[in-house]
Amino acid sequence: MKAVVATLTLLGAALIATTAAGVEPNEMLADPVMETRARDISRNLRCLVCQNQSIDDSNASLARDLRVIVRERLVAGDSDTAVIDYVVARYGDFVLLKPPFKPITYALWFGPVAIALIGAAAAAAFLRRRRTRDAADAGPPPLSQDERRRLEALLKDAPE
Amino acid sequence: MIAETGHFALVLALIVALVQGTVPMVGAARRHAGLMAVARPAAVIQFALVAIAFAALTHAYVTSDFSLINVARNSHSAKPMLYKIAGVWANHEGSMLLWVLILAAFGSAVALFGRNLPPTLAARVLGVQALIAVGFLAFTLLTSNPFERLFPVPMDGRGLNPLLQDPGLAFHPPFLYLGYVGFSMAYSFAIAALIEGRVDATWARWVRPWTLAAWSFLTFGIGLGSWWAYYELGWGGWWYWDPVENASFMPWLAGTALLHSSVVVEKRDTLKGWTVFLAIVTFGLSLLGTFLVRSGVLTSVHAFATDPARGLFILGLLVLVIGGSFALFAWRGPALRGVGLFRPISREGSLLINNLVMTTAAASVLLGTLYPLFLDAFDAGKVSVGAPFFNAVFVPLMVPMLAVMAVGPFLGWKRGDLAGALGRLKAAAAVVVVVGLATWALSGGPVVAILGMTAALWLAVGTLTEFAGRIALFRATPAASLSRLVHLPRSAWGMTLAHLGLAVAVAGITASATWRTESIQTLGRGEAVDVAGYTFTFLGASEVSGPNYAATRGVFTVARNGATIATLRPETRRYPVEGQQTTEAAIRSMFLGDLYAVIGDPTADGETFVTRLYFNPLVPWIWAGVLIVVVGGLVSLSDRRHRVGAPQRRPTVAAAGSQAAPA
Numbered sequence: 054m055k056a057v058v059a060t061l062t063l064l065g066a067a068l069i070a071t072t073a074a075g076v077e078p079n080e081m082l083a084d085p086v087m088e089t090r091a092r093d094i095s096r097n098l099r100c101l102v103c104q105n106q107s108i109d110d111s112n113a114s115l116a117r118d119l120r121v122i123v124r125e126r127l128v129a130g131d132s133d134t135a136v137i138d139y140v141v142a143r144y145g146d147f148v149l150l151k152p153p154f155k156p157i158t159y160a161l162w163f164g165p166v167a168i169a170l171i172g173a174a175a176a177a178a179f180l181r182r183r184r185t186r187d188a189a190d191a192g193p194p195p196l197s198q199d200e201r202r203r204l205e206a207l208l209k210d211a212p213e
Numbered sequence: 214m215i216a217e218t219g220h221f222a223l224v225l226a227l228i229v230a231l232v233q234g235t236v237p238m239v240g241a242a243r244r245h246a247g248l249m250a251v252a253r254p255a256a257v258i259q260f261a262l263v264a265i266a267f268a269a270l271t272h273a274y275v276t277s278d279f280s281l282i283n284v285a286r287n288s289h290s291a292k293p294m295l296y297k298i299a300g301v302w303a304n305h306e307g308s309m310l311l312w313v314l315i316l317a318a319f320g321s322a323v324a325l326f327g328r329n330l331p332p333t334l335a336a337r338v339l340g341v342q343a344l345i346a347v348g349f350l351a352f353t354l355l356t357s358n359p360f361e362r363l364f365p366v367p368m369d370g371r372g373l374n375p376l377l378q379d380p381g382l383a384f385h386p387p388f389l390y391l392g393y394v395g396f397s398m399a400y401s402f403a404i405a406a407l408i409e410g411r412v413d414a415t416w417a418r419w420v421r422p423w424t425l426a427a428w429s430f431l432t433f434g435i436g437l438g439s440w441w442a443y444y445e446l447g448w449g450g451w452w453y454w455d456p457v458e459n460a461s462f463m464p465w466l467a468g469t470a471l472l473h474s475s476v477v478v479e480k481r482d483t484l485k486g487w488t489v490f491l492a493i494v495t496f497g498l499s500l501l502g503t504f505l506v507r508s509g510v511l512t513s514v515h516a517f518a519t520d521p522a523r524g525l526f527i528l529g530l531l532v533l534v535i536g537g538s539f540a541l542f543a544w545r546g547p548a549l550r551g552v553g554l555f556r557p558i559s560r561e562g563s564l565l566i567n568n569l570v571m572t573t574a575a576a577s578v579l580l581g582t583l584y585p586l587f588l589d590a591f592d593a594g595k596v597s598v599g600a601p602f603f604n605a606v607f608v609p610l611m612v613p614m615l616a617v618m619a620v621g622p623f624l625g626w627k628r629g630d631l632a633g634a635l636g637r638l639k640a641a642a643a644v645v646v647v648v649g650l651a652t653w654a655l656s657g658g659p660v661v662a663i664l665g666m667t668a669a670l671w672l673a674v675g676t677l678t679e680f681a682g683r684i685a686l687f688r689a690t691p692a693a694s695l696s697r698l699v700h701l702p703r704s705a706w707g708m709t710l711a712h713l714g715l716a717v718a719v720a721g722i723t724a725s726a727t728w729r730t731e732s733i734q735t736l737g738r739g740e741a742v743d744v745a746g747y748t749f750t751f752l753g754a755s756e757v758s759g760p761n762y763a764a765t766r767g768v769f770t771v772a773r774n775g776a777t778i779a780t781l782r783p784e785t786r787r788y789p790v791e792g793q794q795t796t797e798a799a800i801r802s803m804f805l806g807d808l809y810a811v812i813g814d815p816t817a818d819g820e821t822f823v824t825r826l827y828f829n830p831l832v833p834w835i836w837a838g839v840l841i842v843v844v845g846g847l848v849s850l851s852d853r854r855h856r857v858g859a860p861q862r863r864p865t866v867a868a869a870g871s872q873a874a875p876a
Contacts, residue, residue, distance in 0.1 A: 075448075077813075078735045078823055099597045104511070105455045107599070110448055150599025152584075157594050161584045165577035165606045172569045180557050180565075 075100075075111050075120065082124055091124050094136055097150050098123070107150055216281055219269025220360035223310075226262035226317070227350040229255055233320075233343035237336035241408075249336035253324040256339050259346065260314075260321035267301075267314045270359050274301050280366040283307065283359045289372035289790050291761045299383035300373050305507065305523075306359035308386060312503070313349050315387075315394040319423070320346065323398065330419060337405035338398075345397055348530045356523045372790040375762065381441035385434055389461055392431020393499040396468055398423035400496035403489040404538060407545040412489060417479035420492070422850055424475060428468045429846030435461050436839035447796035447811050449729065449827045451835065454603040456511045459582045460502030463575050467495040470571035473564045481561055481626060483551030487568070490542060497535040498575065504531050510586060556628040563621030563629075570614040577606045608661060615668040615719065618712060619675025623682075637682065641674040656728065665723030673716035680709045707849020711842045718838025724831035725806075737821040745828035747808060748772045749781075754812060754822055762786040764797075767812035767822060771801070781810040806830040 076095070082088040095109035100116040108116040108123075119140065126136040140148055152158045196204065233255035240248025270283070274297050279285040287304040288297060296303075302311040320342040327335055353359075376382070402420045406412045438461070443451035452458065471491040477484045505511055508524030555561040581598045588594050619641070623634035635642075649667035656662070681687070683705060684697040730745035738753040752768040764784040771779040781799035788794070801808040806829055813823030 076733060078733055081733070097599075097601060099599065105453060105597070105599060110450070145595060147595040147597055150597050151601035151605075152596045152598055157588065158584075158596060161580060161596075161598065161602070164580045165573065165610075168576045168580075169569070169573045169610075172573055176565055176569055180562075 075107075075109050075116055077112075077117070080117070080120055080124065082128065087124075087127050090133060091120070091127055094123050094127075094133055095120055098137075098140060099148050099150050101144060101148060215269050215272050216278070216360045216362070219266040219273075220358070222262045222265040222269070223350065223354060223360075226259050226266065226313075227347065227354060229259045229262060230343045230346040230350055233259060234340050234347050238340040241333040241336040241340070244333070246332065249332050252336045252339035252343075255343070256317070256320040256324035259343065260317040263310075263314045263317045263350075266360075267310055270307060270310060271298060271301050274298065277370065279368075279370050280362055280364070281359070282361045282363040285363055285367050285370045287373055288370040289761070290369055291790065292373060292378070293760050295380070295383060296373055296378045299377075302386050303373055303377045303383075306353070306357045308390075309349065309353045309357050309507075310359055311387065312390055312394060313346060313353060315390050316342070316346050316349065316397060319395060319398050323423075327419070334402075334405055334409060334416075334419075337408055338401045341401040341404045342397060345401070345534070348534070352523075352526050352530065356526050369790075372761075372788070375786065375788040375791055375793050375795045376445060378761075378788075379441060379445055381437055381445070385437045385441060388430050388434030388437060390434075392427050392429075392434050392468075393461075393464060393502065395423065395427025395430055396464060396471075396492075396496045396499050398427065399471060399492040400538070403492035404541065406489060406549075407538075407541050410545055410548050412478065412485040412549050414479050414482055417475045417488070418854070421472075421475050421479060424468065424472055424492075425846055425850050428465070428472055429843050429850065431461070431465050431468060432839060432846065433843045435465060436836065436843070439839075440836055443832070444798050444800055445795065447798055448825070449731075449798070449809050449829050449832075451725075451832070454581075454600045456582050457506055459578050460505045463578050463582075464495055464498040464502060466571050466575035466578065467491060467498050470568045470575070471495050473567045473571075477553075477561050477564050481553035481555065483553035483555070483561070484565075485549040485551045486542075486546045489546065489549060491568070491572075493535070493538045493542060494572075494575075497531075497538070498579070500527075500531050500534060501579075504528060505582070554627065558624065558631045559629040560621065560624045560626045563617060563624055566617050567614070567621070570610055574607065574610050577610075578603065581606070608665075611719075612664055612668050615672045615716075618715075619672045619679075622676070622679045622708065622712075638675055638678060641671065641678050644674050645671045659727065662723050662727035665727075666720060669716045669719040669723065672719070673713055676709055676712040676716065680705075702854070703852035704849045704854070707845045707847075707852070710845030710848060712845075714838045714841030714843075714845055716838070717834050717841060721831040721834030721836075721838055725829050725835065728830045730828040732826045734824060735816055735821045736824045740821075742824075742826060744826045745830075746773065747778075747828060749808075749810065749824075749826045751822070751824060754815075757784070759786065761790065762788045765812065765815075767810070767824070769799070769810050769824075769826075771808050779808055781808060783810045783812045785812055785814075802833045804833070807832045 076092070082091060092109060096107050098108045098119060100106045100108045100111035100113055100119075102113050102115050103111045106116075108119045122140065123136055126139055131139065137149075141153075146153055152161060154162055233252060237249050237252035237255075240246070240251065270281075272278075273281050273284050274288055275294070277284065277288060277290045277297070279288075283304060283306050287307075288300045292300065300307070302308045320339060323330075323335070323338060323342070327338075330338070399420055402416065402423070406416055435458075438458070439451045442453070443449065471488065474484050474488045474491055478488045504524070504527040507527055510524060553561075581602050584598055585596055588596055620631075620634050620638065623629075623637060624631070645667050648670055649663060652666055653663050683701060684694045686694050689697070732742055732744045732749075734742060736742065736751040738751060741748050741750040743749075748771065750770050750772070752770060754765050754767040757764050757766045764786040766782055766784045769781040769783075770777050771781060779801040781801060783799035784797040786795045786797060796811055796813075799810045807827075809827040809829050811825040813825065815822050
């Protein structure tokens with residue numbers, strides 16, 4: 054197995070990139086529908102020894118083994134979810150590139166929504182404050198002490 | 214000897230930075246002109262010293278001086294000259310040196326070109342800039358010294374990772390750093406403004422060009438990295454939501470927000486505290502990116518814990534910079550009250566929506582990138598956060614933003630006329646609906662892709678409509694329109710180009726992500742395969758040799774309707790020194806997409822090869838879009854108003870005689 058595992062140190066990138074894409078012709082299923090299903094499943098399964106690569110993209114030997122397992126399960130008649138459950142049962146949630154929705158990931162999944170809502174609320178509050186002050190005073194802000202001092206100095210120097 | 218000179222210059226630069234970071238600050242606090250005057254020459258000297266250090270390291274690489282550990286580990290005498298030079302920053306120590314070089318370059322640029330800055334502001338900006346330099350120079354000298362010697366001297370070096378021996382990646386880091394580090398200027402201005410307790414239109418006008426420059430560089434740097442991934446990693450993808458990519462994308466998102474909010478500060482004298490906050494956040498995210506990639510924390514939290522010297526140092530620096538500035542912000546920020554008033558439906562309002570979307574996006578990327586690290590650190594479990602999560606967050610954020618983006622520029626400042634704006638977009642809407650429905654009918658979906666394509670088209674047509682309105686196209690005489698066109702401010706050109714570029718890029722991103730065609734098979738000489746209507750014929754493979762590698766080169770011809778339109782020569786390269794292999798995809802770019810071929814390993818009998826053939830629709834549009842955005846940034850940067858600086862609204866008593874030119 055010629056897994057080209059290269060440690061990218063550029064940018065300090067501790068990224069383990071494998072060149073040359075994953076799936077090999079001899080692994081592929083003859084049935085195009087089933088092969089498409091296998092590819093879709095593979096795209097969402099993580100290559101466990103790589104950094105942030107799906108088994109579909111990696112030519113590490115472990116990724117290859119997983120691809121073969123996925124296809125074997127499909128041929129055995131498993132549904133897509135059954136295949137994924139089978140892999141998760143063996144390797145844990147870590148294998149899923151799309152994190153599962155469960156208590157430990159609530160903060161992850163609700164986070165972006167919460168951030169957007171808080172941001173929108175803050176913007177709305179800002180605009181409302183603006184509008185009330187709109188009515189209260191529309192004049193320029195009062196001079197700071199420093200500005201007042203400088204104004205006085207200028208006025209004193211100004212020729213009468 | 215030269216290496217020692219470089220090391221010595223770096224130590225001197227640290228001392229100069231210490232002086233520059235303290236004396237002018239004291240001077241500004243006491244209004245002591247003499248102490249403040251230290252800042253400018255110190256900034257220039259600091260830059261010169263770091264440049265000497267950088268030149269010394271470059272010399273060591275060019276002459277293959279393997280008595281330096283750094284050169285021995287990362288270079289090889291047989292490497293082409295370009296990669297000997299690029300090798301200077303293609304490793305941890307050298308890239309930190311590049312970091313401080315660019316930091317010092319920005320500092321001296323302010324010292325040289327920021328002549329019309331008020332003296333206290335200039336002193337404080339340069340002071341803050343120097344304090345950042347102190348942190349990173351100390352980091353480089355104490356934990357990452359590139360000038361360390363090695364004995365006995367090896368006969369040759371270990372070579373550079375072949376994946377990095379590529380023109381795209383050779384120039385990727387300098388541009389990325391110009392962006393990252395460029396945001397330090399906005400940060401220094403923000404901290405200086407907090408100390409001064411004052412942010413006004415003049416301040417915004419000084420900050421904007423630096424932010425714009427940094428943002429343009431960062432955009433280009435990210436684009437370059439993405440382009441490299443596309444042709445080098447060999448499976449036609451160009452963005453992987455990898456933590457390393459996210460590390461550069463977060464400051465970009467925050468920087469985009471900063472760019473837009475500083476316009477509001479300049480034109481309307483409001484959103485001041487928010488803009489200062491964004492400047493801090495943007496640079497904070499740049500530092501966080503540096504920490505993430507430098508500390509090794511990304512590979513594993515535990516790897517970080519076993520060799521923590523570098524990581525802890527940057528983490529400390531990060532906590533100090535971000536914590537300190539937020540404390541300062543909490544203390545002085547409330548004094549920055551805006552005065553400009555505006556209605557929700559207005560130019561300001563639309564820019565606020567931009568800020569909302571960009572900061573939500575940045576925060577979501579941050580959450581997704583750090584979440585697995587936190588779970589791991591607290592032993593709460595291991596999860597992966599990959600592309601499906603980020604796509605799920607990004608699509609719902611970006612589609613509405615693109616929709617608003619087309620309308621925003623039509624709205625007036627203070628209070629806009631939404632009905633009027635939409636009225637002027639009627640023709641654009643008609644075009645978008647017709648083309649959208651046609652696309653749906655022709656491609657059959659999926660819905661997300663149709664949404665993406667129509668949003669891109671809407672933005673493009675809307676932007677062009679707005680531009681046509683500015684020059685009164687078809688409403689005034691052609692001569693009058695031409696005259697308006699010529700006199701249009703560069704910043705207006707910049708905005709139009711940047712928004713158009715984004716539209717082009719979004720179309721490319723959507724199409725390539727949705728409609729690409731892939732064909733993986735083994736092919737023998739003379740065999741052909743059909744990919745998206747293009748016939749790829751394999752003419753065989755041969756062995757070729759490069760300067761420091763040997764390669765298997767395959768030859769394909771591509772025909773469309775019987776006529777040959779391209780010959781593709783993909784390679785698999787083997788680098789004996791590094792013991793690694795890379796794929797060089799062969800790509801023919803056409804207006805509507807890329808023909809993309811990769812050759813893999815031969816099969817057991819050696820007669821046939823594994824081949825991967827793709828048609829990647831509209832991928833060239835992504836690169837074109839990024840370039841248009843960058844050109845837009847640079848055109849805007851060339852606006853006269855940025856060069857002459859702002860009118861001095863508050864001349865000091867002493868400098869009252871030297872008024873700056875009116876804008």
